[in-house]
Amino acid sequence: MADQGIIRRDGYSGFRFFQCIEPRNIISGTSYAGAAIDLQGYNTATIVVNVGNTTSNVTAASFFQFKLEHANSDADGCVNYSEVYPSQMYHSVVGAAGVYSALASGSWQSIGSMTSFACRCFAVGYGGPRRWLRVVISDTGNPSTYSMGAIAILGLEGNYPVQDVKL
Numbered sequence: 763m764a765d766q767g768i769i770r771r772d773g774y775s776g777f778r779f780f781q782c783i784e785p786r787n788i789i790s791g792t793s794y795a796g797a798a799i800d801l802q803g804y805n806t807a808t809i810v811v812n813v814g815n816t817t818s819n820v821t822a823a824s825f826f827q828f829k830l831e832h833a834n835s836d837a838d839g840c841v842n843y844s845e846v847y848p849s850q851m852y853h854s855v856v857g858a859a860g861v862y863s864a865l866a867s868g869s870w871q872s873i874g875s876m877t878s879f880a881c882r883c884f885a886v887g888y889g890g891p892r893r894w895l896r897v898v899i900s901d902t903g904n905p906s907t908y909s910m911g912a913i914a915i916l917g918l919e920g921n922y923p924v925q926d927v928k929l
Contacts, residue, residue, distance in 0.1 A: 777915050777916065779916075781912075783796040783912040785812075785814075785911035788907065788909070788910045790907065792901075793899070795898045796896045797896065798894050799895045801894065807916050808914070808916075811884045811899070812910065812911050814910065815909055816906050823902075825902055826872065826905055827901070828872070829898040830851055830870055830898075831897075832846050832896075833893070851886050852887035870886040899912075
């Protein structure tokens with residue numbers, strides 16, 4: 763018998779999980795744009811980037827930066843991304859967007875030396891008005907290779923529970 767009136771405390775029932783960037787080695791000189799995430803029907807969105815090991819130190823002259831881009835689709839279904847304004851991103855980092863950031867719009871984290879940034883997760887909440895969202899990982903200078911992957915966690919869908927839960 764289903765427990766219709768009981769509040770579920772698990773996160774699985776109330777969230778939908780999407781892979782933005784599959785786990786891979788992020789190589790310097792290449793920008794990676796994650797998969798498009800459709801926010802329609804959800805009221806919250808959080809992006810989590812999981813950073814693994816690096817091959818060598820990254821310096822203030824060469825580092826990786828995480829950016830958030832959003833878009834609406836036009837009448838033809840075309841999606842044109844632009845960088846998210848800092849006021850529409852919710853996160854906690856060193857400095858406004860990381861110690862190596864130039865504080866560009868869309869930037870929510872920059873990562874440098876392997877001792878302080880390897881084997882960590884970095885998250886940002888999105889509070890903007892657009893339907894589509896994606897994460898972009900880019901580099902400045904010539905940083906070394908990092909292992910990284912990113913997921914999107916969407917929540918507060920109109921049709922609860924989000925997942926099919928077997929009781």
